[in-house]
Amino acid sequence: MTFADLEFTVGLESPFNLDYTLESGQVFRWERRGEWWYGVxxxxxxxxxxxxxxxxxxxxxxxxxxxxxxxxxxxxEDLDPIISSIAKDKVIREAVQKFYGTRLVRQERWECLASFLLATNANIPRIKKMVSAVCAKYGQSFEFEGVEHHSFPKPEALASAKVEDLRACGLGYRAPFLKHVATSVELGKVDFSELAMRDYEDARSSMLEKLFGEKLLLGVGPKVADCVLLYSCDKDESFPIDVWIAKVLASSYPRLIAPEVRKKLAREGKAKIGKxxxxxxxRSARRYFGPHAGYAQQYLxxxxxxxxx
Incomplete structure (x- = not known):
């Protein structure tokens, strides 16, 4: 189907940098074409x-x-008070100064969960490639400015998909996880509205819990849960930790990391952090940076x- 385009303008009363925000690794369906960004x-x-x-x-x-x-x-949301609350030291102040205006994006919750499930152990180009392939195969096709686009698939579309077909999208070991999570969402085992209303600790625990001895969201570990809560549920205290964050914490915030873990990171560079x-x-990072620790994580x-x- 083809839609008519609609132009409009939104004024900015608080600091915002569109480029930094869309290049910050929190969204995977935006691309730059010339002076414009296009996102689904x-x-x-x-x-x-x-x-x-x-x-x-x-x-x-x-x-x-x-x-x-x-x-x-x-x-x-007024960005400056948030920035003031996390600017605890020289390292974070320099990061904020360099990327000032970056904001956390409030994503659609199902898409955020599925996308960050695919993001495990993958760099951003690969994540975008996987997400794009899944959308092209299972999403709804439509046209804008003569270019074909695809919506993000509904949970039921991925729940009914064959694992081998999902693997053909380049998902590898993530394919059965995505099908399992999509099935859980389709069956109503995940209530995103309730998740958003809970406090951070309760919401996180519910994402990682087991139901009748089986993990409710197969493939969803602490980092994926933290990403979903930060980027779609307004849990700004959430502090996702990947290789990049582990390295910067080890080098600039050693007091937040146990000595043996610091040694691993120093020795291996990309050591996997155990649960x-x-x-x-x-926990240490949230305590140090406070209720907007997720913003500190983004800038770092x-x-x-x-x-x-």
């Missing part, structure tokens, strides 16, 4: 460009409104990646 969000295409204190936007449907954009980019160590480090992650370029 909530089954529609959103086209965006920042011009000073305003966003110029175009969309494939009037379902994408100014209110939708403000909610998606969390534009009604117990992950929990301890995450971006700075760590930039230092390797």
């Amino acid at each position: 969000v909530s089954g529609e295409v959103l086209k965006a460009r920042q011009e000073g204190s305003a966003l110029r936007l175009d969309a494939s449907s009037d379902l994408i409104s100014s209110e939708f954009v403000r909610r998606y980019f969390r534009l009604d 117990g160590d992950y929990e301890a480090i995450s 992650y971006m700075a760590a990646r930039a230092s390797e370029d």
Whole structure:
């Protein structure tokens, strides 16, 4: 099907940098074409460009409104008090200064869960490739500006998929996990609205729990749970830890990491953090950075990646 395009503008009253936000590793369905960003969000295409204190936007449907954009980019939240609360030391202050205006994006919850499940042990180009392949095979096709796009598949589409067909999308060992999680969501075993209403600890525990001896969300570990809670459920205290964050914590915040884990990271560079160590480090980081620890994680992650370029 083909939709008519709709142009509109959203003013920015609080600091925001569109480029930094969309390049920060938290979203996987945006791509830059010339001066514009194109993203598929909530089954529609959103086209965006920042011009000073305003966003110029175009969309494939009037379902994408100014209110939708403000909610998606969390534009009604005052960024400066958040930044002040996490700016505890020179390292984080330098990261914030370099990438000032980066915001956490409020993603659709099912898509966020499925995407970060695919993101395990993969770099960003591969994650985007996997997500794109799954959307092309199982999502709804539509056109915008003469280009074919695909919505993110509904849980039922992936629940009914064959594991071998999912593997053909390049998912590897993640294929059965994605099918299992999609089935759990389709059967109503995961209530995203309730998840968002719970406090961080309860919400996280419910994502990692077992039901009748079987893991409710197969393949969802602490990091995936933390990403979902941070990027789709407004749990700003959530502090996902991947290789990049582990390395920056080991080098700049050694007091937050047990000595034996620091040695592993120093020796192996990309040592996998065990569940117990992950929990301890995450707890220490949340305690240190406070209720907006997730923002600190985002800025530190971006700075760590930039230092390797």
